Amino acid sequence: MxxxxxxxxxxxxxxxxxxxxxxxxxxxxxxxxxxxxxxxxxNTIATINGKEIDRTDFAKKVEAASRNFGPNGSNIQTVNYVWNQEVRQIVFDGQFEELGIRAGADEVNNLLREGLANNPTFQNEAGVFDNAKMQEYVASIKSNPVAYQQWTDYKISLGKGALEQTYLNMIKAGVGVTLKEGELAYKMENDVVDIKYVQLPFSSIEDADVNVSDAEIQAYVDKHPELYKAEASRNMRYVFFKEEPSQEDEDALTADVAKVIPEFKTAENIEEFINVDQSSALKYDDRFVFKKDLPTTVADTLYNVPVGEVFGPYKDGKFIKISKVVAQTQLHDSLKASHILVSWKGLGTAGDTERTKEEAKTLADSILTVVKSDKTQFLTLAKDFSADTSNKDKGGDLGYFSPGRMVPAFNDYIVDNNVGDMGVVETAFGYHVITIEDKKNEQKAIKVATVAQEIEASEKTINTIFTETTKFQIATKDADFAEKAKESEYVVRPVNKISELAENIPGLGTQRSIVQWAFNEETKIGEVKRFDVTDGYAVVQLTAKASKGIQKVEDAKASVKPILIKEKKAEMLKKKIAGSALADIAKNQSQTVKTASALNMKTPTISGAGTEPKVVGAAFALETGGVSEPIVGNNGVYVVEVTKKTPGSGLDTYMSYAAQESKTQANAVNTRVFKALKEAAEIEDKRANFY
Structure with a gap:
């Protein structure tokens, strides 16, 4: 107590x-x-204009999108697709909220009616959209959470689409063109000028004769920073160790396959021996082939092997093979036929036909009777009755084809019968009324049975490759990567300017893990790591890091240097021009005076010089007979003399030109608006941390 x-x-x-x-x-x-x-x-994958994108929600959308992309879409492609959708939604939502734009229920319902109008699920007996049918459908899927969520998402997407269209239409309404601007568009197209000119081409001075310093390139980049923005990037290099069979592996497999020859010679059931007993990598193909169909390296020999004999072992690509000639015959290598395909209900070729198989057979036999007595009826009957839409309008003409290309029963009929013969053959597609049109190039064909085994790396070889990879990896930790590779005669492959969300490494394919490693803050320049890649290993070294910002001189040089060379050439050429008469200028510079007629400003192309908007624009600014100062164009320096100016005849009204210009500008709104909103948005992108 x-x-x-x-x-x-x-x-x-x-x-x-x-x-x-x-x-x-x-x-x-x-x-x-x-x-x-x-x-x-x-758990935040990005922040756009202050709005956070949750990692889990984003992942769900990526998963849904990947199902739509199918097996051909890569993970990063899918991520980028969802990312663009998210950015678009958020930047537009901000505009909708600021302007008070809303999508009413009636508007969404109208969009639903338009979008579902051609869907039979929502149509009545008259084939017209029925709102009651839609309500009935919605009621039926409410018990299915997945289906109902898809329907809800669809309605939401329609609403957002309506909002976006309203917003864009508001902008388009402000994009107008006056009649004066329409008149200008008319003049740009219809006012023309004739000129004489002398061109001093840039190509007359060799690039090597023009010096551009790194300081000049840096000054140009500093002057135009908006043109030379750089994303974060990494440089690396790697050596690829491929897991491939050694000569020892190939020799061992060749010896093993050779042991099968005695059994192969005496085997009675060839197909079972190849497919089951030997588990051949390539299954038995029971058809006759010509010399051209045989492996190129052994075609001459194999084509002349006696029936019953075995040839090999021989290497063909990635296989070791032994081949036995099973049979020999004479075949035409080119066949031509026409057919009328009569289908019946239940077949994939049936379409909307309701006939039974028995009715189809009766019809096929009737057609055969008619065409046998009058072949000219084949064309008409094919149009009327054939279920093969690819050739019914051509009288069922299949053109020339090689033996074995058609399904077996169809093929056998043509091979076994003569030109002009007609008959009915049943296949999985229906009944074919066939007429054999032609057979060409009869020659020897052989039936070849082949046991093939793929050449694969043995466990010993795989272990050896792994050991070599590991030794090289260890050796490079304390020594020069390139020197160590050179000592062992390994090929070093450089990879430069890899971006943070890249997934493909040239020479290695999709290797997202390598990119993630290179961008990891803890990975230091010079660090080496081994990666398991398709068909082997890659030993990779990080060689450089570049942060987001303005391009360095070495990166900008490829694009800036040609610009500065052109500018310097222009100054050099301008200094060479002496006198004002075109003939004197041409003579002094070993050029000729050229002429160009009917130039306009809409398509400012000068015959013999190329597209030169500055030159054509300067010509329009001169009076007839006037001579220009030197003009720096796209392809050289020009001096121009105007010989004739012809204004367009004019129009009573320029409404049509104004309307066309207005339409052109309005069409550009959709892409330009999103681009502008995206550029103005404050975006913190962390996708690379998760994908």
Whole structure:
């Protein structure tokens, strides 16, 4: 009791102690996990205009999109697709909210009617969209969460589409062209000028004779920073160790395959021997082939092997093979036939026909009777009855084809019968009324049975390759990567300017893990790592890091240097021009005076010089007979003399030109608006941390 009384007396003190203990426990857990704010940041894949994109929600959308892309879409392609959708939605939503744009229920319902009008599920007996049918459908899927969510998402997407269209239409309404601008468009197209000119081409001075310093390139980049923005990038180099069979592996497989020859010669059931007993990598193909169909390297020999004999072992691509000539015959290598395909209900070729198989057979036999007595009826009957839409309008003409190309029963009929013969053959497509039109180039054909085994790396070879890879990896940690590769005669492959969201490494294919490693903050320049890649290993070294910003001189040089060379050439050529008469200028520079007629500003192309908008524009600014100062164009320096100016005849109204210009500008709104909104948005992109 005394103890209990003491506890009661100190109850407040104990409560405080327990609270502090609990608080310290929670605080320690927060610190251990980076804190609540840090955890939230870790689950945020991006922030766009202050709106955070949750990692989990983004992942769900990527998963859904990947199903639509199918097996051909890569993960990064899918991520980029979803990313663009998210950016578009957020930047547009900001505009909708700011302007108070809303999509009403009636508007969405109208869009639903338009979008579903041709869907039979939502049509009544008259083939017209029925709102009751739509309501019935929605009620039927409410018990299916996935289907109902898809329907909800569809309605939301329609609403957002309506909002976006309203917003863009508001902008388009402000994009107008006056009649004066229409008149200008008319003049650009119809006012013409004739000129004489002398061109001093840039090509008359060799690039090597023009010096451009790194300082000049840097100055140009500093002057035009908006043109030379650079994303973060990495440079690396690698050596690829391919897991491929050795000569020892090939020789061992050749010896093993050779042991099969005695059994192969005496095998009675060839197909079972190849497909089952030997588990051949290539299955038995029971057809006759010509010399041209045989492996090129052994065609001459194999074509002349006696029936029953075995040839090989021989290497063909990635296989070791032995081949036995099973049979020999004479075949035409080119066949020509026409057919009328009569289908019946239940076949893939049936379309909307309701006839039974028995009715189809009766019809096919009737058609055969008619065409046998009058071949000219084949064309008409094919149009009327053939289910083969690819050739029914050509009288069922299949053209020339090689033996074995058609399904077996069809092929056998043509091979076994003569030109002019007609008959009915049943296949999985229906009944074919066939007429054999032609057979050409009869020659020897052989039926070849082949046991093929793929040449694969043995466990010993795989272990050897792994050992070589590991040795090289270890050796490069304390030595020059390139020198060590050279010592072992390995090929070093450089990879430059890889971006943070890249996934393909030239020569290695899709290798997202390598890119992620290169961009990891803990990966240092010079660091080496081995990666398991398709068909082997890659030992990779990170060689350089570049942060987001303005391009360095060495990166900008390829694009800036030609610009500066052109500018310097222009100054050099301008200094060479002496006199004002075209004939004197041409003579002094070993050029000729050329002429160009009917030039306009809409398509400013000068015959013999190319597209030169500055030159044509300068010509229009001169009076007839006037001679220009030197003009720097796209392809050289020009001096122009105007010989004739012919204005367009004019129009009573320029409404049509104004309307066309207005339409052109309005059509550009959709892409330009999104581009502008995206560029103006504040975007913090962390996708590379998760993908």
């Amino acid at each position: 005394a103890v209990l009384n003491k506890i009661r007396q100190r109850s407040v003190f104990l409560i405080v102690i327990i609270a502090l203990a609990l608080f310290s426990f929670v605080l320690a857990d927060l610190i251990r996990n980076g804190g609540a704010i840090s955890q939230k940041a870790a």
